[in-house]
Amino acid sequence: MGWLFMSRHAMGGHETPKAYLDAQFTYARDRLDGGSDGLRILDSALVGLTTYYAAAQVTRDGKGGEVFAVVCLIRWNPRNRNGEHFGYKDIDETMGPSEDDCPERILRLLTSSDNEYALQWRRRCLANLRLRARKLTEGMRIRLAAPL
Template sequence: MGWLFMNRHHMGGHATPKSYLDAQFTFTNAPDDKGIARGARVLASSCPGNRVWYAAVQYSENGVPTEVIAMVCLVKWNPRDKEALHFGYKDMSESMGPCEAEAPENILRLLTPTTNEYSLDWRRRCLARLQKRSRKIVDGMRVKFPQAITFTDGFAGDEFTVVKRGATITFRPVGKYGHYRIRNFRDLEWSIVPETKVHRTIFAPRPSAAMPPP
């Protein structure tokens, strides 16, 4: 399916893309010529930054659940659009292998097993991203990137020391001065550089000299 755009006043009273799409993918159709009434219900959804909508959608036949699959919608949201096309979306199922693969864990846990290769690949990519973002970031740790990163001041480097102050993370080039910010750091490939620690040598105290007998 291609893109569908609309005025925000045609969103059925829904104030956000998330609430509109939640309603769009929750429905019950009239029975077909075989007497089967098919329906769907959004079990969980997320739309970070109003850019991509992810959802676990449960499908059913005559009220009996059949499967839970992931749906992905690309979203364009601009309440100030000059042409009054404030909201647009393009929907895909996981079986179409969307490039966007940032579904949160609570949605992935709801999906039923599948043998579809495109769906399996999409789920693997989502899990790989979650694993990357779960890596522990510690102040003072040294990290190395596969390729050098070039910054706006012209500096390029691939090895940095993490400087963490609360929720703020900056990077100091190893052996140099200055601090840099690296966009989407948690989603990038990098490895921890092990540091050799030199331990202080502790010598046993000398035994006291024996006193001669009186």
């Protein structure tokens, strides 16, 4: 999978990468038997303007099912002179993304999975959340894993 780049004007009126991606990943398609299949974004976050995380729910005939994580690498440069203002590369948790700063509120929405890549990714995200939750106070001594 590669990157998709576009001008700001090609974003369909969406002002931010998050708004654009929320709209792109939310859809419903009619089936020949009269039903529909789709995807609905339950919650999403843009972390550091470089990574988009979303909890996406699979829908069938309007009813919600499995919820999985979508991860997009983001390039946002609204002043780009070449007209490539926004770019993204979308993957999901089963592809074992390297980005592991997913907010806890999104991780809580995900349904269980038996995919090993997804489980490893979720564990890394939770470990990072635990590390960031540690509070440092003035005068506190910290020990690094390796000398600087």
